[in-house]
Amino acid sequence: MRVQGADGPVRLSAKQRAVLSVLLLHPNVVISTERLVAAVWDDPPRSAVANLQTYVSQLRRVVSGTALRLRTEPSGYACELSPDRLDLLAFEDVVRRARRARQAGEHQAAEQAYKTAVSLWRGRPAEDSRLGSAMEPRIAELEEQLLLARSEWIDVRLELGGEDLVVELRTLVAGHPLRERLWAQLMLALHRSGRRSEALDAFRQARAVLSSELGIEPGRELADLHAALLAGDPAPSATVSQRVPLCQLPADTSDFVGRKAELDVLLPAARARPERMSPPIVVVSGLPGVGKTTLTVHAAHLLRADYPDGQVFLRLGRDAAGPRRPEDLLGELLRSLGVDGTLVPGPLEERASLLRQRLADMGVLIVLDDAQDETQVRHLLPGTARSCVLVTSRSRLPALEGATRLQLDLPGEHDARLLLERVAGGARFRAAPEAARAILKACGLLPLAIRVAGARLAIRPAWPVGVFASRLEDRRLDELIVGGLDVRSTFGESYAALPEPARRAFRLLGLADLGSIAEWSAAALLGSSGLETDAALETLVARGMLDSGEVDGAGQPRYRLHDLLRVYAEERARVEDDPQEQRAALTRHVRECLRRLRAATSDLPIPTAPPFPQAEGMDGVGIAWLAAERRTLVHSVSAAVELGMAEEAAELAHHLSAYLNLEGFFDDVERLQRIVIAAAPSERIALRAELLLAGVPLSRGAYGPSGEHFGRIYQDCLRIGDSHGAAYALINRAACLHGAGLFEEGLEEAHRAIALLEELGDEGGLDYAWTWPVYMHMELGRYGEAVRLCQERLARTGEDRRARGDLLRALGIARYRHGEVAEAVWCYQESLVISELIGDRVAASRGLRRLGEALGALGRFDEAVEALDRARSLFRECGDGLGEALATYALGEVRLRQGRAAEALGLLVTARDGLGPGGPPTWRARVLRELGRAYAELGEHPCAAAVWRQSAELFESGPERAQVEDFLSADQD
Structure with missing residues (x-):
């Protein structure tokens, strides 16, 4: 090891040299303190960690004028430097260039690059540093890289002629007599030098060594070369030097679009790097049809130069008997790597061991497509860091150790549009942008669906895009099939692989037709316990059929079915589930929505109609829950009507309106009440819904239309004998008169309503009703009367915090108008405390x-x-x-x-x-x-x-x- 400073070589002590050697053997990688101690000492002293800190501190001073930078991390140390400053990194870089040049047929450039790479070596790595035995595997790995690079260099020189290689090869064979590749290269070099008899003698020597040391005969490559020499072939070739590159990858997709962010994660994680201690494994997961295989194959083609010994593609999906067995997959993989089928052992572990042995000195990229679970994959992994494995699966394979995981989401709308245009032709979409958007929406941005839709349009270039968009919206899965690509069949393969409880959950989630769903909803649909529901949902998520990447504002995990999967799930439910079971599941869901809604709205302002019974509060069910479940609850009203549960629909809409009005979702209130009115089994229920409908313009400040509407409802309620509904119509008409500035008339209406509500004993309605006389007296300048009314009503509110807060705010307004501003501030502050408490x-x-x-x-x-x-x-x-x-x-x-x-x-x-x-x-x-x-x-x-x-x-x-x-x-x- 040599360190070069500005003024020449840097002198290091023995231990400094050892510590720095370990860091340089793992450049730009954090080495833990424990690993560093084991690498420096076989029998570390008790003070090893303290000594290590001292050596690193000394090294920092010694190498301060060099290109080295030592970095301390919480877990250990790292040595940072650029590739051109370390011969090990330079060697890896030059070898990669040489391999690319060789693959491109540029043999002269490849020969020069290999020569440069090999010339960087000076003996064994760190041979002048006393390191612990823990470093032997790393040093052996680097020496193996040198030997492989040197052997590839010899291959290139043989391709260029190679008559001068005999002496070099005899030396290499003497040092590595069990390497058949070196023997084959020596035989070929001897033959090209006109020394055929020595070439045949070299085969006999190789055969004797292999037989005595390993008890085996020479392999096929060596035997074929020997046979060619015996036959007098004027131009024999060694398969090892002239072999056809092993590449089983499917063709890359010419219209590949986007995925830059994903490739920025995948490629660095999969690239060959000298500092790796274990094989890189990348798992690409996602829902069916999202483009996992397309992305992985594209990345594999970009990685070919990193793995020059070959690229293998293996499909792990199901066959007629179920998921393919690891034994069968290993047999196929071994045969792909050149192992004679008759020599493949039977037992699983022996096949896995042979695979690791075969790959030990090879740089091979293995693509495992459509893995079902970790069991399928685990036995197919290499044992050394020179090879790489890319796995596609609908599951994230969380139990697969040491893997980098990439969850593939739907593409953005821009990339989805670009894919559609590339497949179908862009000009027709530029003329019909709305139709293009409709197609993408119907496809749910799913790449497989987009590709199928584009192919259908490409087949019929004169077909109007708008016509296809309309057909696609009405018959989604029926339209998404072309030339062997079938979205429904793709979903069907995943569905068939599910256990029955998960299949049933999948069907019922589709039947419910909800955008997203919390676990309580799923449990209601399934009619099962929380544990059973959780297990079914977990299976669906693990198999990529359900997305669970969201937690709502109430802290609930939410589960989403892709739009097309929801269509498929509903199809399966209609085919496989009894209509009575379908109805029972949806009925359970509607009733659970109602049960929870009663509890969630118990502390909300009463709507503009007589109340339904409410329930005690439930843990976790409040304003945040209502916000999270708004779409589910709104949908439950329509579902209840479709199930013939009109009274439940009316009650759902009533309770829900309290929240929707509070949050300003007035359009939802109007739509729900119109649904209830259209389906109402009685005039009384219809009029109560009319009250809620008339309250929407009132909430928006449109008093005239609301006043007239409430007046008509009042007369209709009197006609059918609904005095409770009439009371609410009166008090809300009084509110409209207040808004219109007709305060005396409003007071008269309010007092009539209050009299009716007192007869009915509706305390909640009275709390609401009494606020209007207070406000009207204030508008008329009767501030003392307004204060008196507020104080009287406050004495009767009891535990109703919301009513108390509203009255305190009204009292504050009265005091403010009366000139008692400081007292008004106190009232407002007390009212705010209550508002914040109840959310x-x-x-x-x-x-x-x-x-x-x-x-x-x-x-x-x-x-x-x-x-x-x-x-x-x-x-x-x-x-x-x-x-x-x-x-x-x-x-x-x-x-x-x-x-x-x-x-x-x-x-x-x-x-x-x-x-x-x-x-x-x-x-x-x-x-x-x-x-x-x-x-x-x-x-x-x-x-x-x-x-x-x-x-x-x-x-x-x-x-x-x-x-x-x-x-x-x-x-x-």
């Missing part, structure tokens, strides 16, 4: 808006701005445009109080635009009032007067109109 983002956003308004009035501007910014963010998250506009208005008020009129003007204009012409008249009037103040502060008096006049018209009467008229009068003066 009500809507109530929290409203409380924050009011708190910011009050803090601004107290001159606590920084706190006010912080509260209002939080309120705006929450309103935005909840999709509440009205709330966001009002929070922006409040922030504009704060800026006005701070004397920042220009900034206030921008905020108030945004608030005005956010409210729009259909917003609540009272709030529009208030925004315009403050907007006029901002204009006035900036000296733009005509603008101020114009918006104040609009504000006065909207207020119609009351103290706030009088205030605006005062502003106008003062401005004119």
